[in-house]
Amino acid sequence: MSDTLLEVDDLRVTFPTRTGLVQAVRGVSFSLRRERLGIVGESGSGKSQTGRAIMGVTPPQAEVSAKKLAFDGMDLLSMSPRERRALRGSRIAMILQDPKYSLDPVMTIGRQIVETLRTHEKVSKAEARERALAMLQAVQIRDPARVFDLYPHEVSGGMGQRAMIAMMLVTGPELMIADEPTSALDVTVQLDVLKILDKLVAERGMGLIFISHDLRLVSSFCDRVVVMYAGKVVEQIKASELRDAQHPYTRGLLNCMPRIGFERHPLPVLDRKPEWAA
Amino acid sequence: MSVAENQAAAGRGSARAVAILSSLGRFLVIAVTTYLGLLAVTFFIGRVIPIDPVLAVLGDRAPTAVVERTRREMGLDLPWIEQFYLYVKAALRGDFGTSVLTTNPVMSDIRRVFPATIELATLGTIIGAVIGVPLGVLAAVKRGSLIDQVARIVGLIGYSVPIFWLGLLGLVLFYAKLQWIAFPARLDVVYEYTFTPITGFYLLDAAIQGQWDVFYDAWRHIVLPAALLGYLSLAYISRMIRSFMLNELAQEYIVAARAKGLSERRIIWGHALRNAAVPMVTVIALSYANLLEGSVLTETVFSWPGIGLYITNSLQNADMNAVLGGTIAIGSVFIAINLFSDLLYRLLDPRTKTG
Numbered sequence: 001m002s003d004t005l006l007e008v009d010d011l012r013v014t015f016p017t018r019t020g021l022v023q024a025v026r027g028v029s030f031s032l033r034r035e036r037l038g039i040v041g042e043s044g045s046g047k048s049q050t051g052r053a054i055m056g057v058t059p060p061q062a063e064v065s066a067k068k069l070a071f072d073g074m075d076l077l078s079m080s081p082r083e084r085r086a087l088r089g090s091r092i093a094m095i096l097q098d099p100k101y102s103l104d105p106v107m108t109i110g111r112q113i114v115e116t117l118r119t120h121e122k123v124s125k126a127e128a129r130e131r132a133l134a135m136l137q138a139v140q141i142r143d144p145a146r147v148f149d150l151y152p153h154e155v156s157g158g159m160g161q162r163a164m165i166a167m168m169l170v171t172g173p174e175l176m177i178a179d180e181p182t183s184a185l186d187v188t189v190q191l192d193v194l195k196i197l198d199k200l201v202a203e204r205g206m207g208l209i210f211i212s213h214d215l216r217l218v219s220s221f222c223d224r225v226v227v228m229y230a231g232k233v234v235e236q237i238k239a240s241e242l243r244d245a246q247h248p249y250t251r252g253l254l255n256c257m258p259r260i261g262f263e264r265h266p267l268p269v270l271d272r273k274p275e276w277a278a
Numbered sequence: 279m280s281v282a283e284n285q286a287a288a289g290r291g292s293a294r295a296v297a298i299l300s301s302l303g304r305f306l307v308i309a310v311t312t313y314l315g316l317l318a319v320t321f322f323i324g325r326v327i328p329i330d331p332v333l334a335v336l337g338d339r340a341p342t343a344v345v346e347r348t349r350r351e352m353g354l355d356l357p358w359i360e361q362f363y364l365y366v367k368a369a370l371r372g373d374f375g376t377s378v379l380t381t382n383p384v385m386s387d388i389r390r391v392f393p394a395t396i397e398l399a400t401l402g403t404i405i406g407a408v409i410g411v412p413l414g415v416l417a418a419v420k421r422g423s424l425i426d427q428v429a430r431i432v433g434l435i436g437y438s439v440p441i442f443w444l445g446l447l448g449l450v451l452f453y454a455k456l457q458w459i460a461f462p463a464r465l466d467v468v469y470e471y472t473f474t475p476i477t478g479f480y481l482l483d484a485a486i487q488g489q490w491d492v493f494y495d496a497w498r499h500i501v502l503p504a505a506l507l508g509y510l511s512l513a514y515i516s517r518m519i520r521s522f523m524l525n526e527l528a529q530e531y532i533v534a535a536r537a538k539g540l541s542e543r544r545i546i547w548g549h550a551l552r553n554a555a556v557p558m559v560t561v562i563a564l565s566y567a568n569l570l571e572g573s574v575l576t577e578t579v580f581s582w583p584g585i586g587l588y589i590t591n592s593l594q595n596a597d598m599n600a601v602l603g604g605t606i607a608i609g610s611v612f613i614a615i616n617l618f619s620d621l622l623y624r625l626l627d628p629r630t631k632t633g
Contacts, residue, residue: 057536089539096537101530104549106556106628116538151628167538 005175005207006032006054009068013049016061024049024062026231026277032175036201036208038218038239040253041228042270047211050228051177054209055094056084071175090120093168094177095197098184099160103152109136109163110148117170135166139196158189162196169200175207183212194221215242215253227253230277249276301624305617314366316609320602321365325358327598334378334596374603379595384603387588392607393478394464395577395584398504399569401481405508406515407562413512414519418527419546429516436513441506445579448502460498462581469495503580507573511565518561522554529553556627563619570615571608 013025025046030037039047053064056076069076071092076084088094096102104112113132117123123131129148136144139162152160161181168176181197182190198221201208212218218225219242227235227250235247245251252271332348340348349355353364368374374384417429452459460466464480465473473492475483481500484493526532527550535545574586585604592600624630 052533055537057533085539085541087539088537094534094537096530096534098530102534104531104535104553106552106626107549115540119539119541119544153629164534167534 003033004031005034005072007068007070009066011053011066011069013053013058014063023231028233030226032207034205034207036210036222038210038222038225039228040212040215040218040225042213045228046231047228048179051179051209051211055177056088089116090171091173092175093173095164095168095181097180099157099164102164103160105152108149108151113167113170116167120171135170139166157185158193161185161193177209179211216257232277234276309613309617312613317366317369320605321362324598324602329596329598331598375599377597377600379592379597384599388603388607391583391588392585394582395570397479401504402507402569403511403566406511410512410515411519414516415523415551417520418523433513433517436509441510442575442579445506445576452502459502464499464583466495503576503582507569507576514565515561519558522557523550526550526553556623559619559622563615567612567615570611
């Protein structure tokens, strides 16, 4: 078995719309070992759709194609929906942006965690509860037994996102796709949640795809960075070398980052050249 | 569990009890206020309408002295605020006066006719919900497919075709031609003398008394009008459920549920419909209330001795006591249904429990 966890070659996602076909993702390729890969780009660059296509949760009208889309040597596109579903939530997991919307509002947090577990493993109710509580503990929720019985609207955003992480990690997946996991949270809570995510990913030796528009966050948190623009990868670079990025688009993004002690006036405008998207 | 945890649990329990009691109290206040409002409106209508109650009772040939005496006996010479007080007092006792048309107390008339309507409306709503909800869900899930189109057409016909016409067609086909069902009435004449209703819901009464021949006969009478009302509410319910479901299926928690690897069945029926259930309760309750008050046409076509027919007949005979009594009865049931659906709301949506 090779140590490549995920291989993506020429991934395309197309949406039919009233005004014709819209290509959200246009030939994205990268491969992932058990490492932390960041995908950055502005809104509409196709980074989220890339994550969802790998996960297999694109809307039904979207068309997903690729020369190769393989997880652990298994071709994701040719397998049956049932096989694909069995992977989702057990070996590949996903965290969404805002726990306010991504947790079912009428189901207690505990039941939502237990639901993931019991979908993929034959465990008794009592054991599932135990493991859910342990998972809540692992995401540093101090009073797991209480939070277990709470509804999503009864907890804060940071707590909700930890519950979301718990719900997705309880089965011990090998690949985690985190789609803007901290963008909806208060800045003070962002770091807490990131630390928890970082720790769990490191402990369990998982592969992580971290989708974000926050360049600074990605560069400090990931090993490698994929920069996307208009549905394409414009640059792949080690996070530590991001400062020396070559592509003008990446340079443009870097340029927009504010620095303490420096006046930015007027704010730079991102350069967008059609040939980068060609 | 430690002692502290036990105490905490007990504290939560009693806090919850207080919350339930206070919301029950609030419900009660709302119910009483609405009911008083209903009484006020009916009282006002009763005074405004250009029908002389004395004239309705005595006819136009009574001597003036008798008319004057009757007017006093009916309390019509009192100031209106006192009349209203007496009206409310009597209404709270369930006394709506005597019907001129049937010469019975209005209340006993209502006891007789209202169960007929409730039985029909209940059966109709059950049919509408049992078929309408799954149809709406399927139409939303398979949007744009054949089943969605069929549901759309079924709904469109249900909306736009007059129910009495459908009723007449149904009678021609199923009663006159095929003879699958019984003639328009609640029961065959034979049973009118051998069967004593208890609750007034004939299907229920027959079942309780084990008179299965009566049950079968009552069923043959009710099935067509109930199916028609069921179709009417099905058309409405399925359209509404479809749009609720489309709304829920577009939410992020559905993506999360897919990411968890749940089956489509579990996602649709366990998550999306569970969330759509809250507005769904309102829609079904409204459609039920609608059938309770608005099935006059159906009751006419099927000679169904229900409250719609009763009020219409009373109105045509200027029998104001009966009309107002019937209106208040329907209004009361309306209030009760609304409160009930409010309670269900609270049970279904955890977000409404606190605050």
